[in-house]
Amino acid sequence: MRSDMGIPSETYQLIYAVVAQVPKGKVATYGQIARMAGMPRHARLVGYALHALAVGNRLPWHRIVNAKGQISERGDAGEAAAAQRRRLVREGVIFSTHNTISLLRYQWHPE
DNA sequence: CTAGTGACTGTTT
């Protein structure tokens, strides 16, 4: 455990704040979240931050997908990815074959 | 301090 385990870095908080703004039925890419958080090209950090996220949080982490419009796997049995897909479908997102969604249709466009 | 790793992405082979 980190010595400051209960106090995530500001970078993470910033990422979480942006993720929390993604509306239901829409999705955002890691790079997009990074850019909106004021750190373009830090897409990997977004993924790392989400991975570090504790289970049971209220964040819509399932609305974050990669630039290909697909769910990134974690090296698990793919169950986490399946759960994410299930959540998105429940919000009305349509998955075409090979677990791909249309970013042109579902990507979040903030004002 | 160094080295390895990773829910990524755009560019170049």
Added chain:
DNA sequence: AAAACAGCCACTA
């Protein structure tokens, strides 16, 4: 079209 490369940086050991 598919694979490799490069960049970016927090976190762990």
